[in-house]
Amino acid sequence: MPSQTDLAGPTEPRIVISVDAMGGDRGPSAVVAGIAQSAAKNPDIRFILHGPQDQLERLVARRKSLADRCEIRHADGVVTMGEKPSHVMRHGKGTSMWSAIESVREGEATVCVSCGNTGALMALSMVRLRKLPGVNRPAIACLWPSRNSGGFNVMLDVGADIRADEQDLLQFALMGASYARNGLGLKQPRIGLLNVGTEEHKGRAELKVAHDLIAAAAPTSDFEFVGFVEGGDIPSARVDVIVTDGFTGNVALKTAEGTAKLISELLRAAFKFSPLSRIAAVLAYTSLRRLSKRIDPRRVNGGIFLGLNGTVIKSHGSADATGVSAAIKLAFQLAQTGFAERLAARVASASGPRQDEALNEAESERKE
C-alpha cells in the first residue's frame, strides 16, 4: 500500500506534517516561525496548519520559506491549557487540535505536532486515531539528555497514564525499541526496566513479571534487555530506552527538570557572587552556552505518543520557534522512516502467538 511516507525518489511526494497552530503559550506566531525555520532547512517538507484562517494567513504570508508549502485549514476553537481532557473529548470538535489530528486520521499528513494541553491531546488522539491493535495502553516517550554518543536516551511512559501492568510494560519496551530504531537510528537498542534496585528480587510484583516478559521477547525483537535500572541510570550510557509506568516516569521527568533548574539558578548566583566570578562568567561564556544548549529543554522537545494509529508529537507548551522546529524535525524523520507502519508491525507480531509463547515461557520459568 503506497503512502506519503514512501519516498520513491527525490522528486516524489513530499512529507506532509499536520501542525496545530494554537494552544501553545506563545501563540501561533511562534509556531509559524518554527515551521518556517524547518521549511527553510528542508525542501522535502510540507505543512497543513490548523487554526483561525485570517490570522494564520497573515502570519504565513510573511514567511518566504512557506510559500506554496503550507496549506491552512480553518478552525475557530482553541483547546486551552486548563481544560480537562474529558471535556475536550466531548466538546473539542471545531478546535485546531481536533482538526490537526484529523489530518493524520484522514491520511493527508503522516505526523501531527501540537504545543497544546498534553492531556487533551492524548485524549483526542486516543478517540480519533484509536489504539493500535494489540496495544492496551498508549505511552508518551520523551528524549532524556544522556552520556550516550547521540546525546539522548528514550524514556517512556512519562505521563500518558498513571499505571501500567506487566503486559503494558512489555509493549512499552517494544514501542520504545521501535522509536529508538527509527527516531535515534539505533539498530539494537538496549532496554532497561526502571526499578528501585538492580537485583532481580527487588521491586513490585508486576515489575518482576515484566522483567521476564521483556527478557523473553528480546531475542526475537531486535533489542537487548539490560534488566532493571535505577533512577541514576536514566542518563547513563549503559541503556538507550528506559521503561516505566506513567506515574513514576512523570515524577522522574519533572524531578530531573526541577533539579536542573535549581542547579542552573545556583550556578548563576555563584557567578554573580564576586567580581572575580563575574569575570569568570564572561570568559566561560561560550563553553557555558554550549552546555546550556546541550541540556536545553527546547532541544529535548517533543514527547511522542506511541501506540496509536498515527504519530502525534507533543511539543513543550512554552516552545519558541527553535522548539517547534526541533519537534518538526523529529516528525519529519519519523515520517521518512515509515515509523508508524513499522511500529504497528512490531506490536502486531509481538502480540500474536509469539508473545503468548514468551509469556508462557516466562511464567513457567518463574514456577521452576
Add this chain to the structure above:
Amino acid sequence: MPSQTDLAGPTEPRIVISVDAMGGDRGPSAVVAGIAQSAAKNPDIRFILHGPQDQLERLVARRKSLADRCEIRHADGVVTMGEKPSHVMRHGKGTSMWSAIESVREGEATVCVSCGNTGALMALSMVRLRKLPGVNRPAIACLWPSRNSGGFNVMLDVGADIRADEQDLLQFALMGASYARNGLGLKQPRIGLLNVGTEEHKGRAELKVAHDLIAAAAPTSDFEFVGFVEGGDIPSARVDVIVTDGFTGNVALKTAEGTAKLISELLRAAFKFSPLSRIAAVLAYTSLRRLSKRIDPRRVNGGIFLGLNGTVIKSHGSADATGVSAAIKLAFQLAQTGFAERLAARVASASGPRQDEALNEAESERKE
C-alpha cells in the same frame, strides 16, 4: 520518665550516640575520623562505637577529642553491602550493625548511626526496635537541597518499602512534619503530597483519599497541607515536606542525584574546553566550591528511619569523615529535642479516635 535526652542543665548527662563503625565503603577509619570531628566541636556528645575491639581501639587512641568519650563495644561480624536484608535478619546477630541498634534498644544510646547496607539496617531496625504503636509502615526520610531559607526540604519515603496506601501516606505526613519540627526547627511545616499534577482530580485512587485524610488531619497536627505537588516542586520554597510512597521516592531521589551528577560532569567538561574557559574555572573557583558544597551529597547525608521505637540514621555508604560528622550532628540534634518521644506522641494521638474522625469526615465528603 527521665531519659538521656532530658538536658536538665549544661552539666547534665551528655547525649550518647551509638555508631556502627563497619559496613561503610571507606571502613572504620572514616567513621572514627567523623566522630572525632563531631567530638571536637561538641562537648556534650558521647559515643558507643561498635566493631572489632582491637582495630577500633587503635583508631580511637589516635584521636585526642575522643579520649574518655568513646566506649568500644566489640562485634566481630560485618554486614556487607551486597547481603540480602532477609539473610541479615536471620544471621545478623554478632555484627556491628546489630550491636549498634541494640544500644538504642537497651536505652544506652538515643540514636543509632550506620553507613552500612540500607535494606539490612532497615530490616534489623524493624526486628529489634519494632514499629511504633499506630505505625503500619516505617519510612526513610531524606534531606533534599531546596530554595527554602534552611537550604533543605524533607522527602519521605525514599525507599523503606515499595508501596504505601492512604493510611501510610497520612502517617508519613505526620512523621515528616514531626521530623521537620525537630530536625529543621520549623514550627508549622508545609506538607505536600507528590502526584503527577496539582489538580485534585489527578492521580491514583489512594492519593485522592490520602489527600483528604492529610487535609483533615492538618488543623489538629501543627502542619499546613499545601495539597498535591509535582516532581518539579520537590526543591521548591512552597513546601517543606514531600510525602510519597517508597518506590516513587526512591526513583525521584536517584533521578535527582543522577541529574546533578550529569550536569556537574558536563560543567567540568565545559570548563576544560578552551584556554579561556580554563582561566574562567580558576577565577570562579571559590564561587563554584561554594555551590558544590551547597549541593554536596555528603552534607545531605543522613536518611532517617521514622516510625520505630528509637531513631536510626543511615549515612551514605561512601560517607567520609565530613559525611559521618554531618550524620552525627543530625543525630545529636534529634536526641537533644527528644525527637523519638515527640514523634511517638504525635503518631499515637493521630491514630486514636481523632484519626478515625478525620477518616470518616474525609469519606463522607467524597461521597457527597
